[in-house]
Amino acid sequence: MDEIDTANERAELMTNMAIQVALSRQPKAPSSGVCRAxxxxxxxxRLQANPAAPTCCDCAAEAEAEHQRRRKLGGRG
Ligand SMILES: [Zn+2]
Structure with a gap:
């Protein structure tokens, strides 16, 4: 039954292509949904606004505050 084999192969190829397309449509490095910090x-x-967000709102705000603090110190520490 070569015809069935060919059909199966084609179906597999189509599935692979569909997966490739789905993957290429995804944003790069999507977030795991769990805060890294x-x-x-x-x-x-937050994930809707930034699908690649590595941290939660709290940690992002904290990191930003820390960043501001360091800038105010003038890089002496
Ligand atoms: Zn967090």
């Missing part, structure tokens, strides 16, 4: 689940709204 505190391990809590990242807010759904």
């Amino acid at each position: 505190c391990g809590q689940a990242i807010e759904a709204a």
Whole structure:
């Protein structure tokens, strides 16, 4: 039954292509949904705004505050 084999192969090829297309449509390095800093689940709204967000809102705000603090210190520490 060569015909069936060919059909199966073609179906497999189509599936592979569909997977490739689906993967290429995804944003690069999508977030795991878990904050890298505190391990809590990242807010759904945050993931919607930034699908690659590595941290939750709290940690992002904290990192930003820390960044501002360092800038105010003038890089002497
Ligand atoms: Zn966090």
